[in-house]
Amino acid sequence: VSETTSGDIDDYNIDDSSISGSDTVNLVSVGVRFNTSSATQEDFRVRLKDAVGGVAIESNTLSPASTTWTTNATAAPKLYPLTAYTRPEQDTAWTDTTLDTAQVGLRDVLAGTGTVQVTAAWALVDYTEPQDISVSGTCDDFDQTTDCTSDDGSNSVAVAFDGTLQGQSDATVDGSWSITGVTPPASGTIVTVFINGEATPSERAVAVTKYDGTGDITGVKLFQRHLTIGSDDNQTLSNADIDAYDNSVSGDEDIFFEVSAGNDLTVDTSAAYTDEELYIVVGNTYRPASGGGGDVNTTHLENDGTFQADANAINVFGSWQNDGTFTAGTSSVTMTSTTTGRTLSGTLTGTSAFYDLTFSGSGGAWSFSAAAETDRDFIITAGTVTAPSGNLTVARNFTNDGGFTHNSGTVILDTTTTATVSSSNSGTTFNHFTSTAATKTIQFEKHTTDVPVFTFAGTFTITGTAGNLINLYSDTSATQWKAHFNSDQTTVTYVNLRDGGCDTGTSTVFMDATSTSVSNNDTCWHWPTNRLWSGGAELQSATAEVETNFNDGSALSISTSTKRSGEAAWRVNTTSANAAFNKYFVNSPTQSKYWVRFY
Numbered sequence: 032v033s034e035t036t037s038g039d040i041d042d043y044n045i046d047d048s049s050i051s052g053s054d055t056v057n058l059v060s061v062g063v064r065f066n067t068s069s070a071t072q073e074d075f076r077v078r079l080k081d082a083v084g085g086v087a088i089e090s091n092t093l094s095p096a097s098t099t100w101t102t103n104a105t106a107a108p109k110l111y112p113l114t115a116y117t118r119p120e121q122d123t124a125w126t127d128t129t130l131d132t133a134q135v136g137l138r139d140v141l142a143g144t145g146t147v148q149v150t151a152a153w154a155l156v157d158y159t160e161p162q163d164i165s166v167s168g169t170c171d172d173f174d175q176t177t178d179c180t181s182d183d184g185s186n187s188v189a190v191a192f193d194g195t196l197q198g199q200s201d202a203t204v205d206g207s208w209s210i211t212g213v214t215p216p217a218s219g220t221i222v223t224v225f226i227n228g229e230a231t232p233s234e235r236a237v238a239v240t241k242y243d244g245t246g247d248i249t250g251v252k253l254f255q256r257h258l259t260i261g262s263d264d265n266q267t268l269s270n271a272d273i274d275a276y277d278n279s280v281s282g283d284e285d286i287f288f289e290v291s292a293g294n295d296l297t298v299d300t301s302a303a304y305t306d307e308e309l310y311i312v313v314g315n316t317y318r319p320a321s322g323g324g325g326d327v328n329t330t331h332l333e334n335d336g337t338f339q340a341d342a343n344a345i346n347v348f349g350s351w352q353n354d355g356t357f358t359a360g361t362s363s364v365t366m367t368s369t370t371t372g373r374t375l376s377g378t379l380t381g382t383s384a385f386y387d388l389t390f391s392g393s394g395g396a397w398s399f400s401a402a403a404e405t406d407r408d409f410i411i412t413a414g415t416v417t418a419p420s421g422n423l424t425v426a427r428n429f430t431n432d433g434g435f436t437h438n439s440g441t442v443i444l445d446t447t448t449t450a451t452v453s454s455s456n457s458g459t460t461f462n463h464f465t466s467t468a469a470t471k472t473i474q475f476e477k478h479t480t481d482v483p484v485f486t487f488a489g490t491f492t493i494t495g496t497a498g499n500l501i502n503l504y505s506d507t508s509a510t511q512w513k514a515h516f517n518s519d520q521t522t523v524t525y526v527n528l529r530d531g532g533c534d535t536g537t538s539t540v541f542m543d544a545t546s547t548s549v550s551n552n553d554t555c556w557h558w559p560t561n562r563l564w565s566g567g568a569e570l571q572s573a574t575a576e577v578e579t580n581f582n583d584g585s586a587l588s589i590s591t592s593t594k595r596s597g598e599a600a601w602r603v604n605t606t607s608a609n610a611a612f613n614k615y616f617v618n619s620p621t622q623s624k625y626w627v628r629f630y
Contacts, residue, residue, distance in 0.1 A: 034139045035073065041518040042078065042087075042136030045154050046056045048127060056125035057312050060098070060111035061135050064102050064151040065095055070563040071145030072096035077152065078136040081129045086509060089113070092140055095147060111155065130156060132492070166190050166224060167209035168251030168262070169237065170254040175254050178206025179226075182411045185503040189227035191276040192216040194591045200227065208253075216348040218244025221275035222262075224251050225285050232303045235285050239273050241266035242317070250312070257308045258298045260331075261315025261336055269318050270296045294319075295326040304330065308351065311336040313355065319343045334377075338384075340364075350393075353377035359406060368414070371396035379403040380424065390414050390433065398438075399423070410434060418442070423451070437446075437488065448473045451506055458483035465492040469499035469525070475512035477505045477530075478528040484534050486515040491540065494523030500547070505530035509551060516555070531556045 050056065055617035073096075076089040086457045090112035095105055103109045118125055135152045170179035170188070174487055182204040189200045190210050201208040204226055210588035216222070217270055221401040237252040240262035250263030260268055272279070278300050287307070289300035290371040296319065299307040307333035311317045316337040323342030328516030330349040332338075340362035348367050354377045364385050366373065369392045376399075379385070384404035390397055395414035408474050415434035421515045424443040430456040441463035450466075452459075453476035464487055466473060473493070476483055491514075495501040505512040505527050526546040533555035542548070542558045 032137065033146050034075065034125075034137065034149075035146045037139050037141055039067050039139045040078070040136060041138075042080065042134045043152065044083075044136055045130075045133055046157060050127040050130060050156065052127050053161045053215050054127065056127075057157045057159060058116045058416050059112055059125055059130070059133070060115075060155040061090070061113040061155075062103055062155055063137070063149060063152075064100060064109050065093070065147060066100045067095045068146040068148055069098065072141070073147040073618070074137070074141035075137055075139050076146050076409060078134075078138055079113055079115055079119060079154070079443045080134045080136075081125075082117045082123075082132045083134060084132075085118075087136070088115060088119040088247060093121055094141075096145070098122045100150070111624035115591055119452065122538040125156075129266055130154075152441055153309045155466065161629065162286075163212050163213045164247045165209050165211045166222065166248040166251065166543045167207075168224065168227070168238070168249065168253060169207055170204060170338055171206065171255070173233075173308075179204055179234075179236075179253070181229070181231065181255075181569070183230075185230070186228040187284070189225060191223045191225075191281065192220050193275045194280050194441050196276075196281070196581055202449050204229075209288055211399075217243050221268075221272050222248055222251075223276040223286070226253065227283070227285055232284075232287075233575040235287055237288060238262070239268060239276075240264055241268055250311070250354055252312060254308070254310060256306060257278070257310050257536040259310045259312060260317045261312030263314070265273065265314040266317055267316040270320055270327075271292050296328065298327075306330055308333055310334075311338055311355065317545075330583070337596075349373055351375045351377075353379060353383055357383040359384060363387040363389065365389045365391055366395070366397055366414075367397040368392040369399070370394065373397045374400055375403065376400040381424075382426075397590070399443075428453070429453075430454070431459045432456060435459050439489075440555040441465055441489075444471065444473060445483040450474065452476065452482040452485065453597040456483065458485055459487060462487075463489040463492070465547055466501060468493070469493045469496040469501065471495075472502040474503060474504050475514075477507040477510040478511070478513035478532055484513045484515050484532075484549075486517070487520075488517045490519045491516060492524060493524075493526050494522065495613075497525060497545070500527045502527045503529070503531065505532075511551060511553070514540075514555070515611050 046389060061079050063077050067073050068595045072094055076092055078089050080087045080424050101454045104112055110580045111442055118129055127560050135154050166273045172175055187200040187202045188208045199210050199213050201210050212437045213455050221242045222240045222242055226235055229235045234255050236255050236257060238251045238253055241339040241585045248262060252259045265311050270290050278289045288298050290296050298309050303405035309329040311334045313335040318339040319327055320343055320584045326344040328346045330571040332347050334355045339358045342358040343362050345364045346367055348542045380402050384406050386406045388405050388410045389410040391412045392563060393413040398417035399419040400419040402419050406426050408428045409425045410430040411433040413433045418438045418440045420438050421438050422441050422443055426446045427448050437460060439462050442461050444466040447468050447470050451474045476487055489630055493501050493503055513534050515531040515534035516538040520540040523540055523542055524545045527549050529549035531552040533553035535553050539555050539557050558618040
């Protein structure tokens with residue numbers, strides 16, 4: 032190339048590099064071989080871009096004035112005139128891809144009479160080839176404790192990167208394994224580890240993790256009949272990630288899970304097991320599909336890391352154990368077992384609460400080993416559920432169309448969202464039932480053809496606030512719902528009651544003046560009257576009022592009581608009045624007196 036005109040630019044594509052995606056590019060330097068056609072000086076600079084349309088960076092000015100050919104500089108030590116440690120005008124590293132689109136070039140910067148001549152311009156790339164890594168972890172029986180001892184000499188621990196099985200393996204399947212001499216994959220590569228060549232289905236195990244791009248892959252846990260998510264790399268994996276080397280991709284029966292074309296994960300795609308488990312390793316996050324549409328199907332689910340469910344459907348045929356964080360989003364968790372002995376354990380409240388939780392297995396039986404909470408609905412369509420012995424908190428609807436055992440616990444309706452309590456069978460027996468969410472509307476299923484009856488074995492507490500009453504209604508206006516209270520209730524305040532029915536033999540709910548009887552309520556819902564006692568005779572008057580001085584709220588020491596000013600005085604017969612006072616007195620908000628009210 033010869034150039035004499037100031038400002039002229041010549042850029043050239045460089046040949047594709049042989050550098051691989053796993054290599055680390057340390058720097059790119061531009062070299063040049065040049066002279067001038069005569070002893071007349073002509074200045075120029077070398078250039079570097081990472082693409083045809085990229086931003087160019089340039090060297091300092093080179094000023095040859097000799098016909099003698101030289102390389103990189105006119106004087107020793109003749110270092111490369113331009114070096115870039117990152118892509119031009121960027122903080123991102125060079126890669127094999129950006130090197131393949133790079134250009135080197137020249138720009139004349141002196142409008143002289145000389146001619147600069149260049150025979151070669153090139154890019155020198157300094158890079159580091161990756162050192163081989165190892166993939167290592169443990170292998171245990173289904174109990175997650177006993178070391179694997181199932182090695183018969185024909186099986187091994189194998190590894191696949193994305194959809195490609197690697198040539199290295201550990202030929203011995205035991206409690207601790209390591210696959211060495213593995214060429215490191217690119218950061219973000221999906222790594223699938225499994226017991227290869229295992230003839231006994233019950234002894235198969237698979238783990239999936241994601242490479243963080245640095246060093247060895249450690250902490251991979253293989254448990255028989257488990258699909259394990261994660262490793263010490265502490266990454267986030269989705270169903271789309273897990274799909275990289277599933278049963279259909281690998282064509283290997285040792286890989287027993289499958290992600291469908293619709294992005295749904297089935298842990299046991301061939302239905303070979305009745306106890307397979309999805310296990311999430313501590314420090315890792317499993318997020319099936321951030322936008323929903325990535326369902327999960329497994330017998331057991333155990334989470335020691337983070338399970339971010341978003342809007343996906345989680346179907347669990349066995350038990351649920353959450354010892355990490357379960358972020359429900361707007362997901363649905365459906366327990367579908369048709370056998371007994373299933374459990375829900377670990378942290379089931381707060382940030383690990385469910386959104387919708389449904390039990391739908393005919394013949395199935397589940398029990399809670401800890402307090403539980405739903406951010407929307409709690410539904411039993413079939414099977415029997417034993418509630419927590421503590422609190423079961425439900426944000427919206429409670430539906431029992433199967434069996435519900437209260438386990439001496441408390442059901443709490445905790446938000447202001449309108450809630451429906453329904454039971455298509457003979458009814459539901461609660462122990463304690465509570466809502467203190469002011470302005471909430473609670474609708475109990477109407478009573479028709481003798482069902483349902485809602486029984487309250489413990490305390491029935493419905494407490495609104497002044498001006499923000501809780502509405503306690505039937506789900507069908509003018510048709511009663513029916514309640515049965517095993518004992519008298521005194522903790523229903525600031526309530527609008529409508530269509531409150533009473534089962535035969537029920538105890539009484541003693542209401543007070545903070546609540547309103549809207550319409551169609553039976554007599555077990557009992558409001559106070561203005562009956563007063565004087566001189567041993569009962570006085571009844573809708574307008575009569577008596578002020579009686581007491582020592583305190585319980586001593587019931589009664590002195591002379593007087594009617595309003597200008598009216599005749601009377602004395603209270605303490606012998607006949609004490610029992611009634613002891614049970615029903617109401618504190619006055621003014622002075623140290625009591626308005627005496629009887630029921």
